Each structure stands twice: as C-alpha cells, then as structure tokens.
Amino acid sequence: MQSRITTASPVQARLTRILAELREDHRNIAQLLDLVENELLAVDRGRTPDLELLHDIMQYMIVYSDAVHHPREDLLYRELRGYDEKLVEGLDLVETDHQSIAELGLTLRNDIAAMMSGVEIRRERVVGDMVDYVRKLRKHMEWEERDLFPRADSMAGDDDREIDLSALSIMDPVFGEVGHSVFENLRRHLERAGAGR
Numbered sequence: 001m002q003s004r005i006t007t008a009s010p011v012q013a014r015l016t017r018i019l020a021e022l023r024e025d026h027r028n029i030a031q032l033l034d035l036v037e038n039e040l041l042a043v044d045r046g047r048t049p050d051l052e053l054l055h056d057i058m059q060y061m062i063v064y065s066d067a068v069h070h071p072r073e074d075l076l077y078r079e080l081r082g083y084d085e086k087l088v089e090g091l092d093l094v095e096t097d098h099q100s101i102a103e104l105g106l107t108l109r110n111d112i113a114a115m116m117s118g119v120e121i122r123r124e125r126v127v128g129d130m131v132d133y134v135r136k137l138r139k140h141m142e143w144e145e146r147d148l149f150p151r152a153d154s155m156a157g158d159d160d161r162e163i164d165l166s167a168l169s170i171m172d173p174v175f176g177e178v179g180h181s182v183f184e185n186l187r188r189h190l191e192r193a194g195a196g197r
Contacts, residue, residue, distance in 0.1 A: 058109035
C-alpha cells in the first residue's frame with residue numbers, strides 16, 4: 001500500500017505518482033465491489049445481506065471515491081486538455097460519468113441507511129440499483145484503465161509535470177496507512193476476504 005499525500009498546502013505531486021495512486025485506488029475499489037457482489041449472491045440464495053457492510057462500502061464510495069478519487073481523475077482530464085486537445089478526444093463523458101456514479105451511490109447509501117433504521121423499501125429496487133452501480137463502476141474503471149490512463153501515461157512520458165493536489169490531499173480512510181475508525185468493520189471484512197483467497 002502506498003502512502004497518501006497528507007502534508008500542508010500547496011501539495012504538488014508528479015503525474016506518474018498520481019497515475020500510480022489512481023490505479024491503486026481502482027484495485028481497492030474492485031475489492032469493495034467484490035464484497036458488494038458477495039452480498040448480492042447472499043440475497044440470491046435467500047439470505048439477508050449485511051446491511052452494515054453495504055452501508056460502510058457506500059459511505060466509503062461517497063467520502064473517498066466520489067470526493068477524492070474521481071476529482072483527481074477530473075483534474076487529470078483537465079491537465080490532458082491543457083497539454084494537448086487531441087489527448088482528450090472522445091473523453092467528454094469522464095466528468096458526467098463521475099457525477100452519475102456519485103448520484104447513484106448516494107441514493108444507494110441513503111436507501112441502505114433507511115433499511116437499517118426499519119424504513120420499508122422495496123428490496124428488489126435496492127438490489128437492482130446495487131447491480132447497476134457495480135456494473136457501471138466496473139465498466140467505467142475498465143474504460144479509464146484502457147483509455148484515459150494510457151493517454152495520461154503518454155503525457156507523463158513527455159512531461160512528468162507536477163500537479164497541485166492541495167484540495168485533494170485526503171488520506172484514504174480504509175486503505176491508507178492509518179485507517180479511520182468509522183471503517184473498522186469494513187477493514188475487518190476486507191482482511192477476511194483477503195485471507196480467504
């Protein structure tokens with residue numbers, strides 16, 4: 001696990017380092033999506049899903065993936081545009097995709113929280129939204145790995161510039177060196193999942 005940038009502003013990071021951290025984030029997010037899919041399998045088998053775990057995952061997605069990871073990718077996209085307009089051809093949906101993923105994630109987190117507090121919500125709708133969320137986020141990350149990141153790699157090869165990450169220098173609360181206690185349950189699930197491989 002790489003350490004995250006946590007020093008005072010202004011925070012500068014080399015493009016190659018940012019790309020490495022974005023790729024690491026994708027691996028971490030994929031682990032969380034695996035946990036969501038395991039809970040979906042539990043539902044298919046007639047068992048009750050672990051709502052606390054699902055809530056923790058969606059909370060992480062809101063406070064880190066949507067608030068730090070995706071804005072870093074948006075920053076990368078803008079850097080590409082400033083470097084060479086040709087490098088962003090066909091990438092118009094990066095920021096729009098991030099927004100729609102964030103909206104679906106927030107809805108899911110709120111629905112799961114409501115279910116935990118006893119509010120009646122159609123389970124089929126929530127399960128359908130979870131399936132859509134996992135599918136959309138996996139497809140989005142695959143697209144970035146296949147298209148956006150290689151374009152940025154080509155820019156880094158020519159100009160490994162420093163980029164200001166002052167507004168986005170937040171430690172990953174689950175996968176960072178010092179995890180936040182709010183996510184202790186989620187970290188335990190990840191450790192068990194890792195031990196089972």
